[in-house]
Amino acid sequence: MKIIAIANQKGGCGKTTTAINLSACLGRKNQRVLLLDMDPQGHASLGLGQQTSELSGLYEVINNETCLSDVILPATQQGLDLIPSTISLAAAEHLLSCMPERDRLLGMLLEQVENDYDYVIIDCPPSLGLLSINALLAADQVIMPVEMSLFSLDGIHRLRETIDMISAQYDLNIPFTLLPTMVDLRTRLTREFLEHIENNYKPEEISDIHIHHTVRLKEAVCNGTPIIDYAPNSIAANDYDQLADEVIAGTDRLATEELGMQIERMEQLKEGIPEDNWVQHNPLQQVILNYQRSSGDIQIAGDFNGWIPDKDVETHVSNDRLQKIFNIEPGRYEYRIIVDGVWQHDPNNPKQVENEIGGSNSLLQI
Template sequence: MTQQTHDPADGIGSLTQDLGPTGRPHREFPEPKPLRSHGPARIIALCNQKGGVGKTTTTINLGATLAEYGRRVLAIDFDPQGALSAGLGVQTHDVPTIYDLLLSRSIDPNDAIQNTSVEGLDVIPGNIDLSAAEINLVNEVAREQILAGVLRRVSSDYDVILIDCQPSLGLLTVNALTAAHGVVIPLECEFFALRGVALLIETIDKVRDRLNPAITLDGILATMYDSRTLHSREVLERVVDAFGDDVLETVITRTVKFPDATVAATPITQFAPDHQASKSYRQLARELVFRGAVA
């Protein structure tokens, strides 16, 4: 088979004529080089106003794989459902949470950071208290920028900060977008999930115009892909047609291993390190480093 290849060490990656799910030549992204120093962090919001598209799963497993590659990662549980905290097995009650940090500058963000079972991956937990944040913050001055102020106080200790957003476009999500340097949009390969992407990108554009001129779209990540169904293939084809190179080449397939790993409160890269899903998240981490979204 004819191939066009490059040495992965040259930073270009390896291209072949085999086509991946996105219809582009399959590329093996090079393994990231070790960092000589850490910080300041690049902040990435994982955002989609539709629930159940893989935001939390991606935050957990992307964070774990970046930590595997020697990056210092802080994950922020910015969803009142607290699924990120549960998925990483951290305490969410009787401890400082992101909600407390939003409401009080007197609390040191470092006091809210908890270690996880993955070396190099820390988390600031969240719980149901966060559902009251929008009401409590509505009269605050510069209320859209409160999270940015919190993260500035810990940014120098990490290489990347991942924000797991709630499934809405309310004040909390606007806070996340205002704090972020980039956005990754997990998109379930299903028609109704596709419909909301244009609205989300419109919201990102408004935040860029009014609050955060530096924010960029780091990529749209296809999740829950099932190559056996025509529907999944058609949705992914439409996404690539509409958004082109903004669609990440890595695709996350549907598997029962994800809920199993959630029950075990551990990333899938530890729960089933040799599973295809683990390999896909390592590919995602390498792709984001390759694209410059992560150091």
């Protein structure tokens, strides 16, 4: 079970919208998802059409009135359970502050459901009190929605300082991903803001996915429905679908790396190599792309080979088939094929993303 906190102490930057729609898209991809509404405002619960005044939620669990499994609302959407927030959650900060496990209680509670879910998505409140600290300490990953405005730059710095402080205090390494939201590339402010983020953060700290600005998301929340149901063909439905793919690819990558390292450790152990000299690297995966030989002279260029046609790519030709073979680490890559000198997306691959020059790149996920 992977726990992802959606956090940023800045208000209104798209945390709840992201929590609802990422959870729904993961559920739609046959993942078992628990959305934990940790904001006393209860917007994530409302956004899934749940009126919470009559319900019990996390406060009642923290107060020992009931247990975690009793407050889970099953199947609010396909594959998506919800722990709703009630207004009493506002009092939870005070309750927690009197407890010895005040900052770790959530992580301990979630252990009860670790065999029941693939993902727990936590919608954090816009503050850095004990509720958010509990979420950050329980999390394997933090997604930080960043609205394209100058105020949110300040929010990123503050939240990053807090994550660094928590990581140092508890000797943790919490990976975080900045998720640009309300992106409108037609505005200069958005373009400058994206550039600022790219200049100040490492590529692995920034999501490849941008959530575009669209009124459809606001309408979907008011309707109590995720965007994939409300407007399945909208740009935002596609954005959140891709974000879910990115999250799953990240989880698979970690699992594969972990497995690869375990195998490598066992092999090195078998070979009697002293532990200090063990070498660790990510396992490479072989990719084979198949084409008709009659299609013409085909080359492959992508971000895995620096966009240099056929660099590190082997070509096998047999009968009427042409194969392009290369080895890459698990991850998400964009590429194009060059047919008789003409660059284009791969017609065999339905997954495409828009590129900066107005065309589309093909998407490869390992």
